[in-house]
Amino acid sequence: MRTNFRSWMLALPLTVVLALFLLLPMVMIFVVSFWGATEFSIYPAFQFDNYSYLFGSSVVWSVFASTLMYTIVTWVVTLVVGFTVAYFLAFHIRDTTTQMGLFLLCTIPFWTSNIIRMISWVPFLGRNGLANQALMGMGITDEPLEWLLFSDFSVILAFVHLYTLFMVVPIFNTMVRIDRSLIEAARDNGASGFQILTNVIIPLTKPGIMIGSIFVVALVMGDFITVRFMSGSQSANVGRLISNDIGLLQYPSAAATSVVLLVTVMIVISIMLRFVNIRKEL
Template sequence: MTISRHITGWLMAAPLALVLALFLVLPIVMVVVVSFWGATEWSIYPAFQFDNYAFLLGSEVTYRVFFNTLKYAAITWAFTLIIGFTVAYFLAFHVRSLTWQIALFLLCTIPFWTSNIIRMISWIPFLGRNGLANSALISWGVIDEPLEWLLFSDFSVILAFVHLYTLFMVVPIFNTMMRIDKSLIEAAADAGASGWQTLWHVIVPLTKPGIMIGTIFVVALVMGDFITVRFMSGSQSANVGRMIQNDIGLLQYPSASATAVILLITVLILIGTLLRFVDIRKEL
């Protein structure tokens, strides 16, 4: 009987395992293999060499681009965490009605019913030199001439990232906060804890798994995003995703694969480091 259940379990898991093997594991293996191939200006040839990695790791440009990518990820993470935690806290502890919680949560998701590109590009007429933001500031007398740094700058890139990915921080934090026993909040208040003490010593520690899940989502998405950096920086800034895109555009697939492998390893190291601080398995 036990053997039969064991075989049944494997058979039930086989379709999903096959899909993951074909559409996740196999493409990654192919990228790793191609990263060791060689390339000339007119051809790509199979080989096993470390020229692509040696060139990338020996180039100062690579380190600058990776630093820029990590900078975008860190700043975006900080803003999405602050906004996401605040929104989730309000929904979980200040909105008493379940109906209103659902309604307000759905309201937060309305912008995500459209394409990421549409939501990103919608910032351009708002932040442009003659856009709504500059026009309003000039009409109010705050500035005398349009602000050039609002668009096609790191500011616009990070603003777009925060807009695109904040919900990925709100959802796991809100889900974790809804599982917190409200009697713990009441016990902290009865023990004389202030609101800030309750927040810092009770709510934040119990919300760490949700924060960690949101962090993984945001960091992974920002580090792999290239289209946002291209449009919102006016092609004046670069990240690792843009490096890969440029290599693919030049048909330099081995170099693009090597960059993708290094990016994958970097993201996995970051995620592995985060998982050492919090056990998120109880949230899954």
């Protein structure tokens, strides 16, 4: 009995912090999502006008579709790049010091803010930027490519640049813990490199892949500043929709959109978790 009481007391501070700074704000957002608003005021009420507008607007559906498109494409690209980088570091770099040095090298972009990293793409991808100048210099194109900047391509490129490391870290952490004797046993039994990859390495790396995927999906679906900067305000996602409502002081509408976005993210993550039991695997 004393042990249980001590355990509860140890967990109490964290429980209070989570309740005050996580659960309570989420409950408040949920409550405010049912309130009403005019051009000049917000009034407490219990109505479904905000949700009716969300689910009845073709514009909102289009924004959610764009958000889902950004998320899927970014997830696929970051998974391929992240898995490749992690595989190279874990299995092709034998020296631990070199391995850690190259791994830390991947974190250099995080030494600056996201906004600075996004802005750095503008002079590179612009009409008179380095990319267009190089393409025209090599004779690949006769005129600057307009779609390199302020387009869906630039948005996804920025997402990949910003969030690939969130895929590399958990996959690399899982790969370095794989027992090398399993790989040697598979090779001794005549397995090819591709068979070892698909039947040994990838199944054992599933927890890392899933953790990285959760990070990337949650970050991309909640991001709004990247879409605003890299699309030149020509595209939108759900995060930007919420930001615009807040800027217009339409807090009930922003709260309703936040609730729908949160539920969507939770559904996506719950579907992903059905493919692997992270707690059991780790």
